[in-house]
Amino acid sequence: MxxxxxxxxxxxxxxxxxxxxxxxxxxxxxxxxTSTFPFIPSHYTFSQQQVQDAVQRKFPYQRTVSQVFDVALTNPVVGFLPDANRVSVKLDARLASPFMPQPVDGVFTLSSELAYDAASKSVVLKSPSVDNVSVSGQAQAYTQQINAAAAVLATQLLTNYPIYTFKPEQLQFAGVNYEPGTITILTNGIRVQIVEK
CATH class of the missing domain: 1.20.5 (Single alpha-helices involved in coiled-coils or other helix-helix interfaces)
Incomplete structure (x- = not known):
């Protein structure tokens, strides 16, 4: 039957x-x-690789900080911190200074919130911070100055940096406008809710 x-x-x-x-x-x-509209998804999910590709475009990055340190940042590795709802970026750093006899290598780990910037229709990095700075050798004597330099670099480098830009057709259907809502960091991606404007 x-x-x-x-x-x-x-x-x-x-x-x-x-x-x-x-x-x-x-x-x-x-x-x-979906309940939002039959042909508009209720959310978009970006993979770790998509975010990695977006961040990778910013590197290598070189900057002199406070006229004391020449810093070169390379090899960004993007990670997700779902418990803190933040994205992390681990960077190889090479620092040179007239106060040090030779350049030293280190690792900076930064993290950032995500936000939607309506003007550019982009999901951007917001409020980046330095989670960890690891340097070896003689540079350890300058840990406080290096941490300060890393904080300046994090702000200059990552604040409002777009990791995904929506196309107009992704946020409009049948004359109705939509926009990203809640942004949630998952273990394997970033979920962006789509809501009616």
Missing amino acids: TRPAAPTRRRFLLAALTGCTALGITVSLAACA
Whole structure:
């Protein structure tokens, strides 16, 4: 008695998918069923690789800080801190100073909140901070100055830096405007809620 149900279910599913395809919109079945609007997804999720690619474009980065340290930053590695709802960036650092006989290597670990910037339609890094600075050798005598230099660099380098920019068609459908809402850091991605404006 259950056999006729399967073809009926298949016909219904095919009709739903055909409805989406007929409008020339490529969406997942989950996106068809969202409560926001039948053809606007309720959220977008960006992978760690997408964020890595966006941050990578900023490097290598070189800067003289307070006329004391020449700092070169390379090899950013993006991570996610879901418990703190922040993105982390680990960087290789090379510091040179007239106060040190030779350049030293170290590692800076920074983290940042995310926010939506309506003017640029971008998800951007906000309020970056230095979580850890690790240097070796003679540079350890200048830990306080290096931490201060790292904080300046974090602000200059990452504040309002876009990691994803929405296309206009991603935030508009049938004359209705949408915008990103809550931004949540997951263990394997960043989930951005889409809400009606």
